[in-house]
Amino acid sequence: MHSKHDISVQSNTITHQIHEASDPSDAKEDRHAKDPSASIRRYPHSSAGTSRIPRGVLVTGATTPAGIELIRSFLLEPHVERIIAVGAEKQAPMLEPWLGERLRYLCLDLTRERSLRQLLFGEVAQGGVDTVIHTASHRWARHRGSKIHSLNVDATRQLLQICEQQPSIERFIYRGFGEVYDISAEYPLLIEEDHALHLSPHTPQWVRDRVEADMMVCMRMGMSRLQVVVLRCAECVAPDTGSQLYDYLSSRVCFQPLGFDPMLNLLSLPDLTRALFLAAHVQEQGIFNIPGKDTLPLSAVIERSQRLHLYAPGPLVSWLYQARSWTRRNKDFRYDLNRERFHLSAILDGSRASLILGYQPQHPILWSDLFP
Amino acid sequence: MAEQSISERVLEHILPEAWERQIEELQFQDAGYGYDAFGLNKEWMRWSFAILRPLYETWFRTSSRGAERIPPTGGAILAANHSGVLPFDGMILYMDVLRNTHPPRIVRPVVDYFVSHLPFVSTFFSRMGVVGGSRGNVEHLLRRGELLQLFPEGVPGIRKPFSERYKLRPFRVGHVEMAIRYGVPVIPVAVLGAEEQFLKIADIPFKIFGAPYLPIFFPPFPMPVHYHIYYGQPLDFSTRYKTEDADNPQILEQCAAEVQASVAALIARGLHERDGVFG
Numbered sequence: 001m002h003s004k005h006d007i008s009v010q011s012n013t014i015t016h017q018i019h020e021a022s023d024p025s026d027a028k029e030d031r032h033a034k035d036p037s038a039s040i041r042r043y044p045h046s047s048a049g050t051s052r053i054p055r056g057v058l059v060t061g062a063t064t065p066a067g068i069e070l071i072r073s074f075l076l077e078p079h080v081e082r083i084i085a086v087g088a089e090k091q092a093p094m095l096e097p098w099l100g101e102r103l104r105y106l107c108l109d110l111t112r113e114r115s116l117r118q119l120l121f122g123e124v125a126q127g128g129v130d131t132v133i134h135t136a137s138h139r140w141a142r143h144r145g146s147k148i149h150s151l152n153v154d155a156t157r158q159l160l161q162i163c164e165q166q167p168s169i170e171r172f173i174y175r176g177f178g179e180v181y182d183i184s185a186e187y188p189l190l191i192e193e194d195h196a197l198h199l200s201p202h203t204p205q206w207v208r209d210r211v212e213a214d215m216m217v218c219m220r221m222g223m224s225r226l227q228v229v230v231l232r233c234a235e236c237v238a239p240d241t242g243s244q245l246y247d248y249l250s251s252r253v254c255f256q257p258l259g260f261d262p263m264l265n266l267l268s269l270p271d272l273t274r275a276l277f278l279a280a281h282v283q284e285q286g287i288f289n290i291p292g293k294d295t296l297p298l299s300a301v302i303e304r305s306q307r308l309h310l311y312a313p314g315p316l317v318s319w320l321y322q323a324r325s326w327t328r329r330n331k332d333f334r335y336d337l338n339r340e341r342f343h344l345s346a347i348l349d350g351s352r353a354s355l356i357l358g359y360q361p362q363h364p365i366l367w368s369d370l371f372p
Numbered sequence: 373m374a375e376q377s378i379s380e381r382v383l384e385h386i387l388p389e390a391w392e393r394q395i396e397e398l399q400f401q402d403a404g405y406g407y408d409a410f411g412l413n414k415e416w417m418r419w420s421f422a423i424l425r426p427l428y429e430t431w432f433r434t435s436s437r438g439a440e441r442i443p444p445t446g447g448a449i450l451a452a453n454h455s456g457v458l459p460f461d462g463m464i465l466y467m468d469v470l471r472n473t474h475p476p477r478i479v480r481p482v483v484d485y486f487v488s489h490l491p492f493v494s495t496f497f498s499r500m501g502v503v504g505g506s507r508g509n510v511e512h513l514l515r516r517g518e519l520l521q522l523f524p525e526g527v528p529g530i531r532k533p534f535s536e537r538y539k540l541r542p543f544r545v546g547h548v549e550m551a552i553r554y555g556v557p558v559i560p561v562a563v564l565g566a567e568e569q570f571l572k573i574a575d576i577p578f579k580i581f582g583a584p585y586l587p588i589f590f591p592p593f594p595m596p597v598h599y600h601i602y603y604g605q606p607l608d609f610s611t612r613y614k615t616e617d618a619d620n621p622q623i624l625e626q627c628a629a630e631v632q633a634s635v636a637a638l639i640a641r642g643l644h645e646r647d648g649v650f651g
Binding site for chain 1: 405407411485487488493494495498504506507508509512582
C-alpha cells in the first residue's frame with residue numbers, strides 16, 4: 001500500500017519492530033537484522049567496462065528483498081557516502097540497524113510527481129546522489145488497472161525525466177525483467193538483448209507494463225545526458241519478489257503440461273543484487289540480460305522444490321490454475337502468463353553483462369532453504 | 373559399493389559397453405544440473421541409445437564410411453540428403469556420428485520450428501541435443517564449436533514421392549552462409565536406404581501442431597532396408613571466401629550447388645556400391 005503522505009522520513013530512533021517471520025527466508029532476514037555485519041555480501045567489481053565510483057545512491061523498491069540486500073552491499077562500500085532508500089511501506093524494519101546520516105529511508109508514493117520532485121531536488125540533491133537504481137514495480141500479477149500501470153510505467157517515466165533534470169544524477173539503472181521477451185519456436189532459444197519483445201495485443205497487463213517501462217527507459221539511451229542501464233533479469237525465485245514460479249511452487253501439487261518439459265533459467269537473490277550493484281560501478285550504458293546460475297528443466301525445478309508433480313494436457317492445466325485463482329485469492333500464479341515458457345525453452349544469454357559489467361552468475365538457488 | 377538401482381541394472385544389460393563408453397566420454401557444456409542450455413542430457417541419451425540401438429544395428433544394419441573426416445573438435449556442418457517420409461535418416465545419422473567418432477562427438481540436428489510444438493517429441497528431441505532451426509540457435513552453436521546436422525533440402529526432400537527417390541531437391545543456402553560466416557567446414561553426407569523405407573501414398577494438408585502436412589505411408593513401420601552412410605571430403609569455403617561473402621547471394625548459390633553436387637556424387641557412388649535395397 002502506498003502511503004497517503006508524500007514523504008515520511010524514518011530515522012534510527014524508530015523503535016525496532018520484531019518482524020514475524022513467515023518463511024525461512026524471512027527468518028534469515030531477521031537474523032541479519034539482529035547482526036548487521038553477519039550477512040552482508042561484499043561484491044568485488046571488475047569488468048571490461050570503464051569503472052566508476054558511485055558517491056551516493058538512491059534505491060527505489062528498498063523494502064523488497066533485493067532492495068534490502070542491495071542497500072546492505074552499498075553500506076559496505078566506504079566510497080558511498082549517502083544512500084537514500086525509498087519504499088512504499090511506512091517503516092523498513094530490515095534497514096533499521098543502519099538508518100542514520102549515511103542511510104535514510106523514505107516512504108514515498110512514486111506515482112506522485114510532486115513527491116518525486118521534492119525527493120530528487122531535496123534529499124537527493126543535498127546528499128550528492130549520483131546513481132539511481134529503480135527496482136520498484138508492482139509485484140502481484142493478479143492485480144490490474146490504471147493504478148498498477150501508473151506505478152509500473154508512469155512512475156518510471158517521471159522518475160527518469162526528473163533525474164535528467166537534476167544535475168547531480170549521472171546514472172539511471174532500471175531493474176527490468178526477462179519476461180519482456182517473446183517466446184516462440186521461431187526465435188532462438190538463447191535470448192540476446194535484441195530478441196523480439198512481447199508486444200502482442202493480447203499480452204496481459206503484468207507483462208505489457210514491463211515491456212512499456214522497459215522500452216521507455218531504453219528509448220532514452222543516447223538521448224539523455226544520463227548513463228541509462230536496463231538490466232533484464234531472469235526470474236528471481238524468492239518470496240516477495242513477484243516471482244510467478246515461486247507462487248507456482250508454493251503449492252504442494254504442481255501441474256505441468258503433458259509432453260513438454262522446457263529449459264528454464266532462474267536467478268537467485270544474491271545474483272540479482274550483485275548485478276544491480278555491478279551496474280552501478282561501470283560507466284557504460286545499455287541493455288544487459290542477467291541470467292541466473294540455475295539452468296534446468298521445469299520438471300527438475302518441481303522435483304528440487306519437493307513438490308508433487310502431475311502432468312496434464314495444457315488446456316486442463318490452464319483450467320485448473322484458473323479455478324485455483326477463483327478459489328484461493330492469495331495465489332498469484334497465472335498460467336496464461338507462463339503458458340509459452342511452460343512449453344518452450346528460453347534462456348537469457350548473459351554474454352554482454354559478463355563482458356561489460358563483469359557479471360557472471362555465481363549463486364545457485366538454495367532449493368531446500370526456499371522450499372523446506 | 374553403492375547398490376545399483378533396477379533401472380541402472382537394466383540399462384547396463386541393454387546398452388553395450390562400447391556405446392556406454394562413447395556417451396561417457398562425450399564432451400558437452402553442462403549448464404549445472406546435467407543439462408546443457410538446449411536441454412541435452414546424457415542420462416536420456418543412454419536410455420535412448422539403449423532403446424534405439426536395435427534399429428541402428430539390427431533393423432537397418434547401418435554401415436558407414438568416412439566418419440574420420442568429421443573434425444574431432446570445432447564447429448562443422450554435416451549437410452545430408454533428406455528422405456524417407458519420417459526422419460529416420462536424421463536419427464540414424466545422429467547415432468552413427470556418436471558411434472564412429474573418436475573422441476566421440478555429438479551432432480546437433482537442426483529441425484523445423486513446428487517440432488517444438490509437438491508434445492513428447494519436442495522434449496525427447498531436446499534431451500537428445502536437437503535444436504530448432506532458428507538462425508540464432510545455429511549461430512550460437514557454431515560459435516560454441518558444435519557439430520551441426522542439417523538437411524539443406526528441407527521439407528521438400530522428405531516429402532518427395534517414392535518415384536523420385538535419390539533425386540535431390542534444390543539445396544537451400546543457409547548452411548553455406550553459416551559456414552562462410554563462421555569459418556567452419558561443410559561435410560557432405562549421403563544417406564542411402566532411407567528413401568526406400570516407406571512407400572508414401574499421399575499427403576494430407578492437416579496442419580496439427582504447425583506441421584506442414586500429415587503423410588500417409590505404407591507399411592506402418594519402416595522396412596528393414598540397409599542404411600549406408602557416406603561422409604565426403606570437408607568443403608572449407610573459408611579458404612576461398614571472406615566472411616563478408618556470406619552476404620553475397622551469388623556466392624551462396626554457387627557454394628550450395630557445390631555441396632549438392634558433392635552429396636549427389638556420394639549418392640551415386642553408394643548406389644553403385646550397394647548390393648540392393650536390403651543387401
